[in-house]
Each structure stands twice: as C-alpha cells, then as structure tokens.
Amino acid sequence: MNYVKRLLAAGAMSFAALPAFAAQNVTWWDFLSGGDGVRMKALIQRFNEEHPDIQINGTTLEWGVPFYTKVRTSVTVGQGPDVMTYHLSRMPLGLEENVLDTISDEDMAAAGLSKSDFFPASIAAASDENGALHAVPFDIHSIVLYVNKSYLKGSRFLDDKGNVTGIESLADFEEAMALAKANGSDTPLSYATGDDGGTYRVFYTLMKQQGGELIADGQVLPGDNLGKAAKAIEIMTHWHEEGWQPEQAEYPASVALFTSGKSAFHMNGVWEVPTMIDLAAQNKLGFEWTAIQIPTLLGTTATWADSHAFAIPAGSKMSPEKRKAVMTVIGWMEKNSLAWAGAGHIPAYKPVATSESFKEMEPNATYSSLAETAAYDPRSVIAGVASPVYDASINIISPAMHGYMDPQQAAEQLQAELQAKLH
Known part of the structure; x- marks a missing residue:
C-alpha cells in the first residue's frame, strides 16, 4: 500500500513538473x-x-x-x-x-x-x-543632415534659438558650406564619397529632388531623367572641386570627419544618431550638434529612404x-x-511615430517629417540594398565626381550598364 502511494505521489510530481x-x-x-x-x-x-x-x-x-x-x-x-x-x-x-x-x-x-x-x-x-x-x-530610415552648429554661429543659418534655418535651396546650402570653410572647417560636407551606399544615397536624393526617376516602365533614366542624373553628378563634382567634400572617403572616415569637428555638415543615415548622442554624453564631440531633414535643395522635398x-x-x-x-x-x-x-x-507604425513619447525624442522628432516624403528606391530587381545600382554608384558615379569622367558621360554610362542588366 505504501508502495502504491509512493508511486502515485511520484507520478503527480512528474506531471506537476511539466509545463501547462x-x-x-x-x-x-x-x-x-x-x-x-x-x-x-x-x-x-x-x-x-x-x-x-x-x-x-x-x-x-x-x-x-x-x-x-x-x-x-x-x-x-x-x-x-x-x-x-x-x-x-x-x-x-x-x-x-x-x-x-x-x-x-x-x-x-x-x-x-x-x-x-x-x-x-x-x-x-x-x-x-x-x-x-x-x-x-518596422521603421523608416533615411539620410539626414548632421550639423556642427559652431561653424554657423552669428550667421543667418542659425536663429536666435540655435535652430538651423535659411537653407532652402542649393545656393543657400553652398553658401553655408563656403561660410563653414571660411570659419575653419577643413571639409565642410562629409559623406562616404568612396563608398557605394554613401554615394548612391546622396545621388538618388539629388535626382528625386529634381522630380527625377532612375528607373521607370522598365527603362533606366528615360527622357529628361538622363539630364537630371547628369545634374546630380555635376553638383557632387562641384562640391568636390570646391574642396567641400572629402576625397574617396570610405564610410568610417566620413563619420570621423564630422565627429572630430572637421566637417560642418555630414550626410548619412539616421542610424548614426546614437553615435552622436553617445559621444556628446561622454563630452567627446566638443561642439553642439543636431540632425535635420535633408533641405529642399532642388525644388522637390525628397530624401532617399528605406525600411x-x-x-x-x-x-x-x-x-x-x-x-x-x-x-x-x-x-x-x-x-x-x-x-x-x-x-x-x-x-513606421504611426501610433508610435505620432505619440508624445516619440515627439520628445530628439533629434528624431526634428527630422520625422521626412516620413511623409520618403523616396524609396525604384521598384526594380536591379535596385535596392546590395544591388547593381549600388555597384554602379561606386564604379561610375564616385569616379565621375572625383574628376575621372564628365558628368554627362557618367550618366550615359550609368544608363547603359543598368539597362543591360534589365534584359
């Protein structure tokens, strides 16, 4: 009898040990x-x-x-x-x-x-x-414009509250870069000029701000889009010729130019915001910074984005x-x-993006308006992360803006190479 009781008790304990x-x-x-x-x-x-x-x-x-x-x-x-x-x-x-x-x-x-x-x-x-x-x-991540405010102090580009203002055209932005250069910025604008992603995102933003389409109806740079691509490359080339952007900078170097205080502006993804916040918290930046939506330089508000x-x-x-x-x-x-x-x-989930908690998160809340004008890559099998479009950016656009090819020739080569991959 005691044996039976012990057996039943052991069985009960084994069942109790199992998850419900x-x-x-x-x-x-x-x-x-x-x-x-x-x-x-x-x-x-x-x-x-x-x-x-x-x-x-x-x-x-x-x-x-x-x-x-x-x-x-x-x-x-x-x-x-x-x-x-x-x-x-x-x-x-x-x-x-x-x-x-x-x-x-x-x-x-x-x-x-x-x-x-x-x-x-x-x-x-x-x-x-x-x-x-x-x-x-899950999210919208885009490039933004990081700003070292110290190079803009006393200028029309900072209001009385220290907010960046007055950059409403390409001419305004280039005036701000020239000012930063005069105020001691070695490289007023840093981005990854020797990297496929950095080059492509700036190029695509400049194209979309002209109302351009990289790929439409199965065609690469159809119609006047070829000219818009050439203009985007021409602008990037001009920034290089003026000494406003770095020579063949790979991604880590482009970030370091800004965090070391050598660049007044930095075009990069929102994913570097934690880097800036952490360095500022450790008193390792040495300047006041912010991040804003890429200004409307060419008439249309648009910024490269992905999710x-x-x-x-x-x-x-x-x-x-x-x-x-x-x-x-x-x-x-x-x-x-x-x-x-x-x-x-x-x-990307609007109830969180419009919440009071997010509105208090800076600088995210400052540039959150870009969610409404985010410019995603063309709907094409040759576009997107790690695609032929990225390859063409490092193989064609980057050399062109460094003076190794005429912007129009570069746009035509871009068109020809990408079109061949669609067939």
Whole structure:
C-alpha cells in the first residue's frame, strides 16, 4: 500500500513538473548588428519574458548579399525561418525570386494591426503592384543632415534659438558650406564619397529632388531623367572641386570627419544618431550638434529612404497556431517600436511615430517629417540594398565626381550598364 502511494505521489510530481502548455517556438532571422543588433536583442528578450506561450529563437546573419542569398536558398529547400527582417528596397527582387509570402488582412488583424496604421510610402514599398502586402514595415530610415552648429554661429543659418534655418535651396546650402570653410572647417560636407551606399544615397536624393526617376516602365533614366542624373553628378563634382567634400572617403572616415569637428555638415543615415548622442554624453564631440531633414535643395522635398520590415518566407507550412504566434510577434514589435527608434529610426507604425513619447525624442522628432516624403528606391530587381545600382554608384558615379569622367558621360554610362542588366 505504501508502495502504491509512493508511486502515485511520484507520478503527480512528474506531471506537476511539466509545463501547462507547449510554447510556440518562432524561428527568427535578422541581419542587425551594432546598435541595431543590441536593441533588437533587447526587444526579443522582452517579448520572450512577456510571452511564456511564444518564444522567439533568434539568429543574426551577415548583412547584405549573404543574408539574402541564405534566404533564397532556405526557401528553395523549405528550411527558412518563420519570420525575418527584410529591406523594403529588396521587395521587387524578393517577389521575383518568390521568397516572400503574402500577409493578408486577417494576418494583420491577428497582429492587432491594419495597413492604415502605417505611413503610405512604407506600405506601398511593402506591397506588390496589385497592392498585396508582403512585409510589415518596422521603421523608416533615411539620410539626414548632421550639423556642427559652431561653424554657423552669428550667421543667418542659425536663429536666435540655435535652430538651423535659411537653407532652402542649393545656393543657400553652398553658401553655408563656403561660410563653414571660411570659419575653419577643413571639409565642410562629409559623406562616404568612396563608398557605394554613401554615394548612391546622396545621388538618388539629388535626382528625386529634381522630380527625377532612375528607373521607370522598365527603362533606366528615360527622357529628361538622363539630364537630371547628369545634374546630380555635376553638383557632387562641384562640391568636390570646391574642396567641400572629402576625397574617396570610405564610410568610417566620413563619420570621423564630422565627429572630430572637421566637417560642418555630414550626410548619412539616421542610424548614426546614437553615435552622436553617445559621444556628446561622454563630452567627446566638443561642439553642439543636431540632425535635420535633408533641405529642399532642388525644388522637390525628397530624401532617399528605406525600411526594415518583417516578412514571412514563401512556402511556409506553419500551422494556424504558429502563424498567429508569428503575427503576435510582429504586432508586439510594432507597438513597442519606440525602443527601436532609439537607434535613430522613425517608427513606421504611426501610433508610435505620432505619440508624445516619440515627439520628445530628439533629434528624431526634428527630422520625422521626412516620413511623409520618403523616396524609396525604384521598384526594380536591379535596385535596392546590395544591388547593381549600388555597384554602379561606386564604379561610375564616385569616379565621375572625383574628376575621372564628365558628368554627362557618367550618366550615359550609368544608363547603359543598368539597362543591360534589365534584359
């Protein structure tokens, strides 16, 4: 009898030791390193702590071509993740490669979201030509203009509150750079002139501010867009000839020129905002800085932009319960994206982007207006992150602005090389 009691007691204890339910394990892939990676890992940890019934198993892969190659291969063999980060600029290529599942209105409802919760430009970039959604935008990240205010003191470019003002045209901006040069700035404008991303983002911004299209209806620089591309390269070449921008500066060097106080202006992504904040907090900047939306230099307000988004690989054979868990993850991330904004990004989820908490986040709130005029890459398989367009920027545009090719010739070569890749 005592043996039976002990056996029953042992059985009860073993059942008590089991969890009351089996958690849904969500396999997650991202390409986020540096400050972005730290913030995302913290978000994943918070989610897991708050959701014992759903656990994210995260893996970080190498950014760029290696990540997207891995995604394509994994989908082909049916071993992809349940959810992954994705650049919206890669959307056209992802659709052509059939690696992205459709995210339905029912999926969005399961996440507590709807398309109307997001900025229109980001939803358009996340959708196919028929309007079907294939990713959920997480942020809008763009280039902005970082400013060292010390070079502008006493000029018309700072108001009585110390805000940057008066840069409303190309002539204004060039006047400000000339002033900074006269006030001792070695290189008034730093950006990555020897880097594909830095060169492309400035070039594309200058093109879009002319109302230009890099690719339209399957054609590269059709009609008067060829002239607009040449003008963008001509402007960048002029900045080089005046000694306002650095010679073949790679990305780290371009940032260092600004943080060391040698540059009055710096064109770079919002992702460097944490760098500036951290250095200022450590009293390592030595000057007062801010970041503003790229001014309207050429008549049209537009700035190169991209978005990190969440996507589900095509061919996923997950259960309805697993899919609901995945959408729960995406919905939670969107609603908690204020923490992600700390990396300099603008939340794509409007309830967070318009919240009082975000409005108090500087300098993000100052440049957040760019979300309404964000200029995403052309909807083309040859555009987007780590694409032929980026390759052409370092192989054609960068040499041209350094004086190795006429701007018109460079635009024509850009047109010819990219057009060949569309056929």
